[in-house]
Amino acid sequence: MATTAQPLPLTFHLFHRSIRGQLLEWFRQQGKEFPWRKLKREEGATVIVDPYVVLVSEVMLQQTQAARVAARLPEFLGQFPSLGSLAAASTATLLRAWQGMGYNRRALRLQGAARAIMEDHAGVFPSDATQLRALPGLGEYTVRAIQCFAFGMDVPVVDVNIQRVLSRLFFRCHWPRAVMPPATVMAVAAAMLPAGEGFRWNQALMDLGSTICTARKPNCSGCPLHSDCASAEIPQLTLFHPDDVRTPEPTLCGIPQRFWRGKMVEALRHAEGGVPAHRLVDDAAKLLGYQKKMKLNEEREGLNILAALLQEGLATRIGVQEGELREGDVVMLPR
């Protein structure tokens, strides 16, 4: 991906050296010690982590808070210590191990990538960007994270935190969600990378974005980059902006459908021999604390949510392969 064609802002030329030095120093003193960072080793000046650990932790971190991932990762790696063990596990075993993490489809994507590496690369983790992008379920961010954190490559890694921090540092941002276009941010991110320090630099940006330069309440007065930042102390940064209005998500009985999905999978974890579809909808309602009797159209909608889980591979029907899901069909976790 070409990143050099974008012109860099004047603020970059004025402040990049000072920002780089101050942020790396701040990270040396105040960087967080997450389990996935503790597993790092140094090869010469290069810091790296086992690519399998990077893959698992990055997939977990996509939609789960770092503190929860930190609590769950050691146990997960204990149960699946290698790519091979993850690839060979039954989907039911994996989904049970994923309990409490949410967004269960990530577990399937993780296992899909592990299986592809075992089958297409003889179990050897690729470092090449094209080969990584070809693995199922890996987006551009994860590809770059693996290259940087597992193979010590100096590549820019841009997640939402880093996009926000770099936008605020070098462009005057007037409201919380204001960010520069991805190509502009990527050009700045690439130009900011200190040679041989990609691991520390990208982690430092992430830490600043998650602790000080947060989305809603940036702590500018406590920020090590305050004196060089283009957006420091802009009062509007903490105010509401019309762009912040979120699109309402689909609900059932007033509860977001993603919660129903999660509770259905949770109920399946405890239904070893399978459970009729209509009972699973009831079990999910109980887990959600929904106490009213569901109307017919609501039950039908519940079955539709379950049907989507079947289609995505998060559940399976016993003895029935095709056709519309019926309320008496017995469902369970995929084997």
Ligand code: SF4
């Ligand atoms: S000074 Fe404020 S806006 Fe700038 S990087 Fe620090 S926290 Fe973010």
